[in-house]
Amino acid sequence: MKxxxxxxxxxxxxxxxxxxxxxxxxxDVVTSLEGDLKSLINSRYTDIRRYLHMLPVEEEHLPKITLPITPIVHLRYREREIFFKLEYLMPSGSFKDRGTYVTVSRLKAEGIGEVVIDSSGNAAISFALFGKSENLKVHLFIPAYTSAGKKKLLHALGAEVHEINGSRMDTHRAAEEYGHGLYASHWLNPYFIEGTKIVAYETYENxxxxxxxxxxxxxxxxxxxxYKGFRELNQLAYAEIPTMIAVQARGYESLCKKSREKATLPEGIFIPEPPRKEEILDALQKTNGFCISVGDGEVKNALDKLISMGFLVESTSAAVFAALNVLIDxxxxxxxxxxxxxxTGSGLKNV
Ligand SMILES: [Zn+2]
Structure with missing residues (x-):
């Protein structure tokens, strides 16, 4: 791919x-995809490498960890056809591995061996796992309030952990100002979006x-x-671009009206101002989509229901199911x- x-x-x-x-x-990663979908898919692979031609990577620089195509479970639920895509079955237990995969591939291509990441959750665990596998030195900046279990896992994976006393934003600043290694967090990272667009390709093929x-x-x-994946599929295979619905947490809305109530459960989406907010609003407008926010009560019920259906996920993952229920109501x-x-994320890490 050019x-x-x-x-x-x-x-x-x-x-x-x-x-x-x-x-x-x-x-932004600007690509030129030529041909049709069938000719671009690398059908000798049954994993992420099926879609190498759609990614800004070269085969010789791929990470040693190969990502699977995540399963889709189809359930008829409240008279709608729901397709649950099990992103939490990725190697480090979340969809973040998709972004890490492309980022690490670019780091290898450039011969970069030391990076700085700030995160308190799934992105940190993902980078620590890839770092261990690649012999890549990862300086992880985390807020000191990060749960003991997660800290233990990060240390076990061999990451150099810097605990910052202060907020999530203080942690971000400390990481950016740190003198060693290249700052490579997912926050602004254009490679990350390339990784996550493969969700659309897998879904469409499946x-x-x-x-x-x-x-x-x-x-x-x-x-x-x-959204980017479906737009490319529309160009390559005339696939339909679905109506995109964004789910935020109550009290952290930036795409819809801010509520006074403040959620405490879906911590993965406690981000008051996404860096690419204008692009998200544009996607909502172009697909007749909208934003919906959910609170603790709805998330708690949704999580309970998902787990009883056999999906052992974390509470942030339950936000979309909570939103689905409200939208059906x-x-x-x-x-x-x-x-x-x-x-999006495994519930096993919270034990
Ligand atoms: Zn510029």
Whole structure:
């Protein structure tokens, strides 16, 4: 695939490893996909490598960890066809591995062996796992309040953990100001969206078109990736672009009206201002989509229900199922509709 990084603000193009433009603008991976879907899919593989031609990677620089195609479970639920995509079955237990996979591949291509990451959750665990596998030195900046279990897991994976006394934003600043290694967090990272767009390709190859995609929005990397994937599929195979529905947590809304209530459960989406907010709003508008926010009560019920259905996920993952229930109650999703519901993170890490 031919690709380049392009700045949204000044239009400058880059080819080396870059998270943000020198002017401060956000970068996009701009691709030119030629041919049709069938000719681009690498059918000798049954894993992520089926879609190598759609990614800004070279086969010789791929990470040693190969990602699976995540399973889809189809259930008829309240007279709608729901397709649960089990992203929590990725190697480190979350969809973040998709973004890490492409990022690590770019780091290998550029010969970069030391990076700085800030995260308190799934992205940290994902990077620590890939770091261990690749002999990549990972400096992880985490808030000191991060749960003891997660800290233990990060240490066990051999990451160098820097605990910061302060908020999530203080942690972010400390990581950016740290002198060693390249800053490579998922927050602004354009490679991350390339990784998550493969969710759309896998879905389309497995089940064809869907009418709706209900996706949690924290920093927006999964949402924008799925949207980008469906846009490419529309170009390559005339696939339909589903109505995109963004799910945020009460009290952290930036795409819909902010509520006074503040959720405490879906911690993965406690992000008041996603860096690519304008792009998300544009996707909602172009697909007739909208934003919905959910609170603790709805998330708790949804999590309980998901677990009893056999999906052992964390509470952030339950936000989309909580949203689905509200949308069905309000008749905003019609009977018989085909709905994609990614379940993002494993519940086993919270034990
Ligand atoms: Zn620029």
């Amino acid at each position: 690709w380049t990084l392009k700045c949204q603000k000044c239009g400058r193009e880059y080819n080396g490893f870059k998270i943000r433009c020198d002017c401060g603008g956000l970068l 089940i064809g078109n869907v009418d709706y995609a209900i996706v949690p929005v924290g920093s927006g990397g999964l949402f924008l990736g799925i 309000n008749d905003q999703i019609e009977r018989g509709a085909r709905v994609l519901l990614p379940l």
